[in-house]
Amino acid sequence: DLEVALKVVIVGNGGVxxxxxxxxxxxxxxxxxxxxxxxxxxxxxxxxxDGEEVRLMLWDTAGQExxxxxxxxxxRGAQACVLAFSTIDRDxxxxxHSWKLKVENECGEIPTVIVQNKIDLIDQSVVSPEEAELxxxxxxxxxxxxxxKEDLNVTAVFRHLAQRCLAE
Ligand code: GDP
Ligand code: MG
Numbered sequence: 001d002l003e004v005a006l007k008v009v010i011v012g013n014g015g016v017x018x019x020x021x022x023x024x025x026x027x028x029x030x031x032x033x034x035x036x037x038x039x040x041x042x043x044x045x046x047x048x049x050d051g052e053e054v055r056l057m058l059w060d061t062a063g064q065e066x067x068x069x070x071x072x073x074x075x076r077g078a079q080a081c082v083l084a085f086s087t088i089d090r091d092x093x094x095x096x097h098s099w100k101l102k103v104e105n106e107c108g109e110i111p112t113v114i115v116q117n118k119i120d121l122i123d124q125s126v127v128s129p130e131e132a133e134l135x136x137x138x139x140x141x142x143x144x145x146x147x148x149k150e151d152l153n154v155t156a157v158f159r160h161l162a163q164r165c166l167a168e
Contacts (some may be wrong), residue, residue, distance in 0.1 A: 006162060009074065009081050014066040014091060016084045021117065030151070030155050041060070045158075051161070056158055078110060081105070082113055083141070085105055085117070087117065088118055090127065113143075115144050115145075119146060120152070
């Protein structure tokens with residue numbers, strides 16, 4: 001049996017929950033102040049998709065997104081992308097287009113999911129459901145609303161990406 005390995009990059013402004021999502025998906029944990037483990041580039045999780053073993057390697061940005069310093073090594077060879085924004089951070093929503101362009105410049109067109117995270121804070125939302133739908137349509141991507149905190153829809157994001165990659 002050949003095992004498929006997929007490099008997945010997770011982009012979006014600082015604070016939207018990227019590291020938390022990787023941690024949640026690969027380790028099943030959630031903390032309020034997640035600190036990146038020094039020296040670890042990615043975490044991985046193996047899943048079965050349509051009878052195939054898929055090893056997902058989820059790469060974290062180590063906070064470089066804050067000062068626009070994500071290196072080419074981060075993007076190199078990425079086969080799928082999670083583009084995340086936060087329900088309670090308008091800037092992170094507005095930045096989605098430019099994140100999509102950055103990934104496209106480095107990786108070309110790769111399967112991408114737009115993630116609206118922190119849906120548990122919907123009462124404080126600064127992005128309307130229609131705006132989120134329009135964004136996803138404009139970028140030609142599926143929109144998935146998640147709460148990493150409540151463990152809502154996180155596995156669906158990566159299952160969808162793995163399926164898309166296997167279908168190519
Ligand atoms: P990153 O900078 O994109 O890697 O974001 P982090 O993973 O460091 O998360 C930033 C903050 O948001 C942390 O305090 C997390 O605990 C919190 N956070 C992440 N996901 C969620 C979520 O779904 N809901 C809520 N309420 N907080 C979240
Ligand atoms: Mg982080």
